[in-house]
Amino acid sequence: MIHRPLLGADPEDNRRVLQQVLDTVPAGKLELPPGVHVLADGLRVPGGWTIRGSEIAGANGGPPGTWLESIGTTGHPVLHIVGSDVAVSDLGLRPPPADPGEHGGDRGTAVTVGEYLYPATPEWIARVDLRRLHVERPTEKHANCIALMGAVRDVTLHDITVRGGYTGVAVHWGAVGADVSSIEGPTYHPHHLTITDLRVSDAIEGFYLSSVHDVRVEGACLRDVEMGFRLLPGDNTDRFVSSPVVGSAITIADVCVRWHGPRYAVRVAGWGRSEVDGVVSVLRYRDTVIRDCVLRGSGSAESWSPMVVERADGVELRDNVFETSTSSDSSDCCIRTPSV
16 A cells, blocks of 8 residues: 655654554555655654655755654654565655764664664564665764664665764664673674665764674765774674674675774774673674775874774785875765776
């Protein structure tokens, strides 16, 4: 069934109308009209739904014709995807200012798929497709913009534009626990993810991958960011999961970065310190490559490097380009130069 709700000037009514549609069983298609629609708070998206904006689509970085703007103060994502077989496309999203703290990476976002901490054993969320989305939060840098967290797999992000915020796309393991110091396991590690044609500007960081496997990021332009991207093992690396595949089959390719942060454009780390007991462990990467990336910029601290690698045996670095420039350099970071 196709739903085309009428939206107006009242943020409470807009949220109520849309959430009532999304709570409809069976799920169907939600087609949103052109314009900017203000919501009193975010929406929970159950499994099976297709949500799309107007036909004036924001393809190839162009602005979409439909925007959802949340003014909520709860920290709920504008769209929180909590079920499988969901597609969202042709939509602009404006989350409100939020400061969820160090362990609130799934809070205050434009889109969150999954959770960081679960009250009980979760079901996996699978087959989620996000494409031709714009996220704007240019005036604040405290919350992430898109988060893929915990028990999520078979997720595709394509043609995504982000302006502002802390991390453009945050991909992080999850676990059952009330907080990070009480995790007992098992942990849940995002996998079978594809991220292509990603554009992030004026953010703290373009993207990060924390304790994942079977992930491909290819074709990204990260401009005017303090950090380009990080490949991380997670605070607990793989200590709570018996599967040997965590840290394997990861490709990051054709990413251009124009950075101006204090220490690095890219960090690749294999060690993590558990917040449960402080134990340091090392994740062994396998079949993992970072290739054909261009890193332009320089650090502002006394000690800096375009790429920092820390105990990350098993990560292949191939045909990456490092160029020193200032943050005022107006050249397009996505224009490739010959590798050295």
